[in-house]
Amino acid sequence: MSTVRVEMGGSRWRVREHRREALFQLLGAFIVLFAMTTLTVLLAKILLDGYARLGWDFFNQFASRRPETAGIKAALVGSAYLIVLTAAIAVPIGLGAAIYLEEFAKRNWLTRLIEINITNLAGVPSVIYGLLGLQVFVRALQMDRSLIAGACTMALLALPVIITASREGLRTVPRSLRDGSLALGATQWQTVRYTVLPVAMPSVLTGIILSLSRVVGETAPLLVVGAFVYIASLPTSLTSSFTVLPVQIYEWVSRPQVGFQQNAAAGIIVLLALLLTLNAVAIVMRNRFQKRMPI
16 A cells, blocks of 8 residues: 555656656747847847948948948948057967966966966956956057957957967867877977867867857946047058947937938947857858868
8 A cells, every 4th residue: 555655746746847847848938939039129120220231332432421321331440450550569478378278287276276266267257357458558558549459359358269269169178189299209398289188179269269259248347448439440550540340330229210220220230240140250260170170
């Protein structure tokens, strides 16, 4: 009799668990559907509002107080310059720091402290980096509100993500590859250079490109550092004034005229296309390196 009761109690418990699991799956599906529907509606509205403004004139004209003649030439070129300079500063430093921490640094309290700080810096709000860049690069180092000051600030923003992603990529390399290389007489640096890095490169490149994608879409740090919302010239040197696509979109969104709202929608389309292109490049490069290194 007691055995029957135990079996009945167990079956009831399983029924309740199945109901809870089904309810949880239904709730998760509803949340995903709601998020996707909202995103689809927003994208559809942006496409409908901004599609008509996309054209050669929009890409080849500078900002203007007249919405029908305003374009994104300065902002697009400024974004390109900024992303190249940021990558030139952040990638060597970030990758070098990751290699040192993962392959050469001793495991002690100082290393653990550095690792904790890097992890925490990855979650710091971007405007804090803008304030840091304003104080250090613009004022202390007297770079003024220039392109190089903006690039240095955005490099600080990208560094924690690049270091973390690069270290994760290095950790995926089997220890046996390192031991085999060292056993054959290679130095530790030769092992890292010719054995570890090629295998870890897919994950490293993915992290780098995704961090640069974040840089492309940031507005708050650049507004603090001094990116201009209205500029009618292209940067000619590292000390030139500049603007970027997110800042230009922000300036247009803040205006009440319908024409500027359409310009903002068109700018958002261009920015989304740029972000999707960077993510696609990351996927293609990762797949290509994975084919070369089947490990």
